Amino acid sequence: MPLPKKKTSKSRQGRRRTHISMRTPSLVVCPQCRSPRPSHQACPVCGTYRGREVLNVTARAARRAGGSE
Numbered sequence: 001m002p003l004p005k006k007k008t009s010k011s012r013q014g015r016r017r018t019h020i021s022m023r024t025p026s027l028v029v030c031p032q033c034r035s036p037r038p039s040h041q042a043c044p045v046c047g048t049y050r051g052r053e054v055l056n057v058t059a060r061a062a063r064r065a066g067g068s069e
Contacts, residue, residue, distance in 0.1 A: 027036040033046040042048065047055030 026039055028039045029035075030037045030043040030046060030048070031051075032048045033043065035043065035045045037043040037045070042054050044055075045057070047053055047057040
């Protein structure tokens with residue numbers, strides 16, 4: 001296996017790793033319920049996306065409550 005001839009300095013190592021970092025999720029305000037939600041995803045609170053209901057949130061909540069008992 002080939003080995004490096006010189007030690008990699010901390011600055012060079014840091015420059016190589018500049019793109020390896022955690023980013024804060026980009027959140028937008030839901031126009032229906034005004035709660036923060038990830039962009040381009042259905043709202044987990046009210047279940048709407050682009051003005052129409054795509055998730056039945058009440059049925060999901062009832063299923064979760066019934067399944068945990």
